Amino acid sequence: MDLLLFATLVAAIAIGWFLGRRSAHAHTASHADLPSQYYRGLNYLLDGRPDGAVDAFINALEVNSETLETHIALGNLLRKRGEVDRAIRIHQNLLARPSLPRPQVHQAHLELARDYISAGLLDRAERLLLDLQKESPEQRRASQRHLLEIYQSEREWPQAIEVATQLLPRKSLLGGNPPREPDGASRQPVSVALAHYYCELACERQAEGKLAEAGTLLQQALTQDKQCVRASIMQGEVEYAAGNYKQAVKALRRVRQQDPEFIPETIATLRKCYAELGDTRALRTYLKDCLAANPSAPLVLAVAEDLRTAEGGDAAAEFLSRQLADRPSLRGLARLISLQMDETRGKVRDNLGLLQVLVDRLIAERPAYRCGHCGFAGRQLHWFCPGCKHWGTIKAIRGTRVD
Ligand SMILES: [Zn+2]
Incomplete structure (x- = not known):
């Protein structure tokens, strides 16, 4: 005391x-x-x-x-x-x-x-x-x-x-904005948390294989908060699992309108959906558009991957080194090193291998996600911040630090 x-x-x-x-x-x-x-x-x-x-x-x-x-x-x-x-x-x-x-x-x-x-x-x-x-x-x-x-x-x-x-704030009969709560200045709107509760329930149903029920719950999440990125990402996964690839693509591409910082979280499922639809070209165009409008290292890596498949390792490496000059990133560097390793032998290859180990260690040591509200940092994406107890405020860290 x-x-x-x-x-x-x-x-x-x-x-x-x-x-x-x-x-x-x-x-x-x-x-x-x-x-x-x-x-x-x-x-x-x-x-x-x-x-x-x-x-x-x-x-x-x-x-x-x-x-x-x-x-x-x-x-x-x-x-x-x-x-x-x-x-x-x-x-x-x-x-x-x-x-x-x-x-x-x-x-x-x-x-x-x-x-x-x-x-x-x-x-x-x-x-x-x-x-x-x-x-x-x-x-x-x-x-x-x-x-x-x-x-x-x-x-x-x-x-x-x-x-x-x-x-939830009562809607005024005259259609005006509901009155703010006096102590609500730093508090998240209830509708944002409510949407995440529906997502949590949807997660449980999805794990039980009840895809239709999960889909209904995600729709309810979006009714509460139409900006709920998590509901869109989950909808994409549920529709993909149900074999509705077009619906999945529609939900995942909605994320770009909701919050472009979450586009990287949609790439893996989008890639699987477009592969099923046999339309990898549409994916390439979409990713390039996203990269031009909202550049981020995961998008650079995704576009480089497409280039490697379509045009080979040299084209991908050239693209990566140009991008790295504009926006240095550790993951970009790691990928560039591994592309170069494919092309070299002997002593140079050994040195590149050493460099790769070092860069990988740097990546592993740094947090990849941070809460925009309280600064809590972690290795994985959590929808609920244990630091400030807000929902959906943790995002991938941008810039040279990790991504
Ligand atoms: Zn927080």
Whole structure:
């Protein structure tokens, strides 16, 4: 515990105790022992025994509607500092007072649910929040936000969909924009998360081989958020698996309109679809168009691969070295080295082999994806960012670093 916490604690308790004493005087005269508890707490504090101090302060501060805010603030402070057990005790202590007005009981309930979430006691938190969303109109949306957090971390997608649907902003009858939530500035729109919940369910159906059901769920994802890149990519995979190659191509090419930075994630499936359709020329044209409009290293590599198949290794190597001069990339370099190795023998080939090992190691050491919202970086594409808990904000890193 640091000095700041205790400065806050002493100030908060002093004010709370003063308020408590004032109102106690108004009603009864039986609270003469409050100061002694308060000074005992201060003693613990000066002796460097913070645990005893917190407990003495909790006992010293009478609970009534005037001191409630102080209790709640103290509990929240302890929770934020990781002292969840104490926070739970403070908030439970509040709920043991039958005299508190209902809105304040609800507020204490909400804080207790937050303590349980911090302690990982999700079942208990869920029960409290389910009651609270029914009983308290003021705390309904806050309760639903926390329920969503719980269902998301437990991967209970049907429940998450149900709660998120209730949280969607109501459409105004006049057709205007729905009012923004006051604290929603840094929060993702619920519709974006909702689309991903449908995608998660679709993933489960796809793994069970229920392609038609997966397709319906992906359509629902796109209804919630027509910019959902993940739904389009998955639709492409599901349609490909079902043998509907034209539908698959249509879904995958939609990604270019939704967010061109995700085009590289579609190339592998597109290539398989066009091969089935016997139209590799259409793929080449499409990839070249994409490269011209939204250049990226994976597109350079894809076009180089097409060139190698159509015109041979020399043409591919020449194209790659021209592209690398404009946009240096490690993966491009690795591919260029391997193309050159095919053409050489002896000592030169050995040296190129060594170079390739080094470049591969550089690639392996660097993260390939990063969250645009919080900066979390990783080797693989995750749709859910573990850092900031946003959906669809992780993208391939562009530029010379890895791609
Ligand atoms: Zn993030």
